[in-house]
Amino acid sequence: SRGPPGPWGLPLLGYLPFIDPVKPYVSLANLAQRYDAGIYGISLGNVKTVVLTDAKLIRHALNREECAGRAPLYLTHGIMNGYGIICAEGIRWKEHRRFITSALKSMGMVKIGGSRDLLGKRVMEGADQFVKIIKEKFAQGEDAIDPAPLLSHTLGSLVYDIVFGKRYERDDETWVWLQHLQEEGTKLIGVAGPLNFLPWFRFIPKFRDSIKFLIDGKNKTHDLYREQLKFYMDSGLMGGDTHLAGAYLKEVKERTKTGNVSTFTEPQVLHALADIFGASLDTTNATLKWFLLFMALHPEVQSIVKAELDEAALARDERNPRMSDLSCCPYTEAAISETQRLRSVVPTGIPHGAIQDVEIGGYIIEAGTMIMPLQWAVHTDPKLWGNDVMQFNPERFLNSDGRISKPEYFIPFQTGKRVCLGEELGRMLIFAFASAVIFNFSVSVAGDEDVESVLEGDCGITLNPKAHKLIFKPHLPI
Ligand code: HEM
Numbered sequence: 475s476r477g478p479p480g481p482w483g484l485p486l487l488g489y490l491p492f493i494d495p496v497k498p499y500v501s502l503a504n505l506a507q508r509y510d511a512g513i514y515g516i517s518l519g520n521v522k523t524v525v526l527t528d529a530k531l532i533r534h535a536l537n538r539e540e541c542a543g544r545a546p547l548y549l550t551h552g553i554m555n556g557y558g559i560i561c562a563e564g565i566r567w568k569e570h571r572r573f574i575t576s577a578l579k580s581m582g583m584v585k586i587g588g589s590r591d592l593l594g595k596r597v598m599e600g601a602d603q604f605v606k607i608i609k610e611k612f613a614q615g616e617d618a619i620d621p622a623p624l625l626s627h628t629l630g631s632l633v634y635d636i637v638f639g640k641r642y643e644r645d646d647e648t649w650v651w652l653q654h655l656q657e658e659g660t661k662l663i664g665v666a667g668p669l670n671f672l673p674w675f676r677f678i679p680k681f682r683d684s685i686k687f688l689i690d691g692k693n694k695t696h697d698l699y700r701e702q703l704k705f706y707m708d709s710g711l712m713g714g715d716t717h718l719a720g721a722y723l724k725e726v727k728e729r730t731k732t733g734n735v736s737t738f739t740e741p742q743v744l745h746a747l748a749d750i751f752g753a754s755l756d757t758t759n760a761t762l763k764w765f766l767l768f769m770a771l772h773p774e775v776q777s778i779v780k781a782e783l784d785e786a787a788l789a790r791d792e793r794n795p796r797m798s799d800l801s802c803c804p805y806t807e808a809a810i811s812e813t814q815r816l817r818s819v820v821p822t823g824i825p826h827g828a829i830q831d832v833e834i835g836g837y838i839i840e841a842g843t844m845i846m847p848l849q850w851a852v853h854t855d856p857k858l859w860g861n862d863v864m865q866f867n868p869e870r871f872l873n874s875d876g877r878i879s880k881p882e883y884f885i886p887f888q889t890g891k892r893v894c895l896g897e898e899l900g901r902m903l904i905f906a907f908a909s910a911v912i913f914n915f916s917v918s919v920a921g922d923e924d925v926e927s928v929l930e931g932d933c934g935i936t937l938n939p940k941a942h943k944l945i946f947k948p949h950l951p952i
Pocket residue numbers: 536559560561571578749750753754755757758761819820823824825826886887888889891892893894895896897899900901904
């Protein structure tokens with residue numbers, strides 16, 4: 475048996491010292507150019523890693539049961555202890571993946587049907603909040619605005635409502651605190667951070683503090699969620715099919731009655747709800763920040779999107795976009811896809827772990843190996859996308875009759891056994907905010923921004939643009 479080829483590393487550290495800590499995905503993608511099969515092996519500290527950069531191999535590997543585990547990372551296994559859904563494996567993962575998928579369907583995360591319309595309307599109303607706040611700011615003479623905190627609040631409270639059935643006011647102390655934890659947490663938990671690979675790093679003060687922050691944060695947020703669940707149980711108000719917390723409580727009640735609690739225990743439910751909140755918010759938030767930035771930098775694209783949205787609204791004789799417009803606004807959808815391609819929000823991909831030895835691309839991957847589907851390499855490969863691969867060009871997602879066309883090697887949600895289970899909700903959230911903003915405002919970059927640097931971004935678990943301000947000019951007088 476032989477493993478995939480790869481570079482030599484140092485004892486203990488492996489290849490880690492040669493990876494740019496700011497842009498690990500770029501180092502890993504550059505390294506791929508030495509190994510033309512689209513697969514190579516490296517050691518990251520004590521974690522054996524196989525990096526996949528070929529879309530076909532990625533599709534093949536992520537479809538295999540043997541590759542459906544998670545990587546043995548300290549931050550995921552050490553902090554989450556295998557609870558929840560993102561880090562779970564085996565029976566726990568299967569039960570909760572099935573449960574959450576079906577609960578989200580009942581809440582309206584379906585491609586067609588009446589419940590989708592309800593969820594669509596709810597999501598659109600969440601996006602209107604964003605528009606409303608920007609208009610207020612504009613009326614007060616504030617023209618250059620940092621979109622990040624406003625997105626974090628409006629998108630965040632919408633997602634919180636979907637998961638926990640509650641909305642917070644913008645200045646609520648608990649809510650401000652929760653947003654802060656969420657943001658700092660995702661910064662600290664970078665997939666390629668050294669803590670994951672060198673467990674002894676946790677004795678270094680800086681890292682010890684990060685871990686303390688993460689664990690304290692986890693415990694305190696769980697206290698908050700537990701209180702919310704207790705309220706629903708005591709009051710019997712489980713919220714119909716309007717939030718995931720209620721769905722979980724009903725399931726637990728049912729299972730307790732029939733003596734089949736299985737993995738539906740309190741810590742598991744808390745971790746699962748926290749996972750869904752984080753997984754939906756961080757990814758859509760980062761995507762929207764990139765989208766608004768690209769719109770601001772490409773006025774010609776922005777005006778085509780605006781015209782398309784106008785036409786769709788006009789056809790319905792209405793003054794605002796609707797979720798159903800997603801199916802008749804291919805250019806807008808293409809602009810969103812192009813955003814997801816040019817700035818993969820999880821550039822290293824969310825790694826898997828091999829549960830058993832498995833052969834991929836003619837090489838043996840041993841049980842316990844981390845499998846990294848390097849989205850960045852696939853999404854910036856000139857052999858797939860052409861020489862203008864680093865340019866923002868939505869047209870590459872349109873076919874000759876103007877319809878949306880997404881190639882198989884476009885994998886922002888990954889593929890296979892653990893493919894993002896919230897893809898449809900993610901698409902709805904992004905379309906709602908993207909369409910509401912472009913419909914209402916002309917967006918441009920504030921004059922004094924260092925665009926190059928903003929575009930480089932900051933990479934934690936997700937890749938976000940660096941802080942920046944945009945100018946939102948209402949299309950209609952307000
Ligand atoms: C732009 C939006 C989003 C992007 C780019 C995105 C991307 C991803 C990726 C790359 C994965 C890893 C899949 C794998 O391991 O093979 C993932 C997993 C996951 N996503 Fe999303 N996601 C988005 C939105 C959402 C939303 C809205 C939800 C809410 C339900 C969600 C819930 C999850 C969950 C629970 C997992 C773990 C699945 C598992 O381990 O079985 N995501 N997502």
